[in-house]
Amino acid sequence: MKRLLLALVFAPSLAAAAEAGFPLDRSPSDPRDLVSLQSGARTFANYCEGCHGVQYLRYNRLEELGLNEGEIRDNLMFFADKVGETMKTVMPAKEAKTWFGVAPPDLSLVARSRGADWLYTYLRTFYRDSKTMTGWNNAVFPNVAMPHALWTLQGERALEVEEPKEGEGAGRPEYRWKELSKGTLTQVEYDALVRDLVNFLVYAGEPAATTRREIGIVALFVLGVVFIFAWLVKRNFWKDVK
Numbered sequence: 577m578k579r580l581l582l583a584l585v586f587a588p589s590l591a592a593a594a595e596a597g598f599p600l601d602r603s604p605s606d607p608r609d610l611v612s613l614q615s616g617a618r619t620f621a622n623y624c625e626g627c628h629g630v631q632y633l634r635y636n637r638l639e640e641l642g643l644n645e646g647e648i649r650d651n652l653m654f655f656a657d658k659v660g661e662t663m664k665t666v667m668p669a670k671e672a673k674t675w676f677g678v679a680p681p682d683l684s685l686v687a688r689s690r691g692a693d694w695l696y697t698y699l700r701t702f703y704r705d706s707k708t709m710t711g712w713n714n715a716v717f718p719n720v721a722m723p724h725a726l727w728t729l730q731g732e733r734a735l736e737v738e739e740p741k742e743g744e745g746a747g748r749p750e751y752r753w754k755e756l757s758k759g760t761l762t763q764v765e766y767d768a769l770v771r772d773l774v775n776f777l778v779y780a781g782e783p784a785a786t787t788r789r790e791i792g793i794v795a796l797f798v799l800g801v802v803f804i805f806a807w808l809v810k811r812n813f814w815k816d817v818k
């Protein structure tokens with residue numbers, strides 16, 4: 577009986593683990609950390625915007641991350657003249673399709689469709705693979721058409737996967753990373769850079785998220801005050817009816 581209960585409790589998590597393939601790391605991003613958001617925006621402009629846009633975000637909106645117009649112009653605007661423009665990519669979709677086989681998608685909503693944990697893992701698990709067109713592959717996006725845009729920072733790695741042996745039940749493959757060349761950042765620094773980049777992509781998916789939460793708290797407070805007055809009025813009205 578006890579066994580059966582245990583099996584029932586653990587069955588769903590085992591099934592989920594087997595389905596998920598490469599395990600996702602938890603993204604440590606914090607949407608209230610403005611310094612991290614600024615650094616993420618900088619990395620995006622330098623390493624991603626050549627291929628991807630975040631077309632619903634205007635450059636001047638980044639002022640809410642604590643940047644002034646001059647800083648936005650000097651550090652982030654490589655592809656636009658006016659701060660009122662949106663962060664589109666300059667890469668023509670048609671040519672991109674010929675080069676990569678797939679046009680690089682706009683990343684405005686990618687944090688919502690894939691989730692922060694997936695992005696944080698994806699951007700840290702590119703590896704060298706001579707069988708793909710770009711020479712790169714990815715642990716959570718097998719045969720991805722995107723080359724590793726941050727490889728000079730992370731360095732090159734190879735991935736060995738050992739499939740679980742038949743009949744052993746606990747069905748998770750083992751993953752082993754091998755360093756092929758060093759990047760300019762240490763692993764800790766690289767993880768921090770990706771954390772900031774993911775933070776920025778989450779922000780880009782819903783720039784109003786922080787203000788929305790603040791408005792919610794103010795609204796609850798106002799409702800609380802209204803409740804107290806309503807209750808006092810009610811007590812006053814009914815005090816003679818007993």
Ligand code: HEC
Binds near residue numbers: 623
């Ligand atoms: C050289 C062009 C290029 C650069 C630079 C580039 N990407 Fe990509 N990216 C692509 C292509 C092409 C795809 C489509 C891959 C596919 O569908 O197989 C893609 C796909 C993605 C996806 C998956 C989208 C999805 O949900 O399917 C994410 C996330 C992403 N890129 C993020 C980034 C980030 C962040 C950077 C900057 C560090 C970056 N990319 C730089 C070309 C590029």
